[in-house]
Amino acid sequence: MAKPHGEGAIWACGLVSLICVLVFFGSLSASEGPSFIVLTLAAIFGFLAYRAWLNSKIREYQLFLMTSSSEAQAYVTRDREEVFRLRSKIEEGMAAS
Numbered sequence: 001m002a003k004p005h006g007e008g009a010i011w012a013c014g015l016v017s018l019i020c021v022l023v024f025f026g027s028l029s030a031s032e033g034p035s036f037i038v039l040t041l042a043a044i045f046g047f048l049a050y051r052a053w054l055n056s057k058i059r060e061y062q063l064f065l066m067t068s069s070s071e072a073q074a075y076v077t078r079d080r081e082e083v084f085r086l087r088s089k090i091e092e093g094m095a096a097s
Contacts, residue, residue: 007056013049017042063087 020042027034061083063075077083 009052010049010056013045013052017045017049020045065090 020038024034024038024042027038058078059080060076060078061080063083063086065072065074075083075086
């Protein structure tokens with residue numbers, strides 16, 4: 001079973017963002033007023049956590065060959081372009097014959 005990459009970055013950036021938000025709301029009641037630098041840091045780390053979450057998804061592309069009797073899985077890869085190149089080569093070979 002494949003595990004997504006970037007889980008550590010998701011948790012680390014998310015935790016830092018949460019801490020920054022809590023510090024911001026804690027500074028609202030302080031006499032010096034809220035620190036918008038902390039809120040900006042929370043937004044930056046929140047965005048980094050979101051980007052790490054998007055990049056952690058595993059995508060697999062599958063190419064199936066259809067036969068008259070059944071459907072057989074022919075190829076699985078994470079490279080989208082590789083599947084499209086292989087598909088076009090198979091289609092070109094079938095059309096040439």
